[in-house]
Amino acid sequence: MPIVLCLCLSLSVQEPPDRWFAEDKAKHFVTSFAATTIAAGGARMLGMDARDAAYAGAGTAAGLGLWKEIRDARLPAGTASTKDLVWDGAGIAAGTAVMLQVR
Numbered sequence: 001m002p003i004v005l006c007l008c009l010s011l012s013v014q015e016p017p018d019r020w021f022a023e024d025k026a027k028h029f030v031t032s033f034a035a036t037t038i039a040a041g042g043a044r045m046l047g048m049d050a051r052d053a054a055y056a057g058a059g060t061a062a063g064l065g066l067w068k069e070i071r072d073a074r075l076p077a078g079t080a081s082t083k084d085l086v087w088d089g090a091g092i093a094a095g096t097a098v099m100l101q102v103r
Helices: 002-010 023-045 050-074 082-101
Strands: none
Touching: 023 050, 023 082, 050 082
């Protein structure tokens, strides 16, 4: 009987699966896109040319995305997600592509 009780307790609460397509992933994409374009816009206001500003925005957004995953990994019940980083990268790529078109 104690074995059954231990088995039941070990199966109790599990984290939801980390899916490729979920609300969380859309937030990662949009946040990374916004961080890229806002940082690039700020770099342009400081006098950088369009290409350098776009890459500065990409670097800023990449740093923020990595920081968030490192922070998630250090939380008591947290884990870092490679899928989150992929969606961050997609948002950064889209934001960089847009900023490279701005003159």
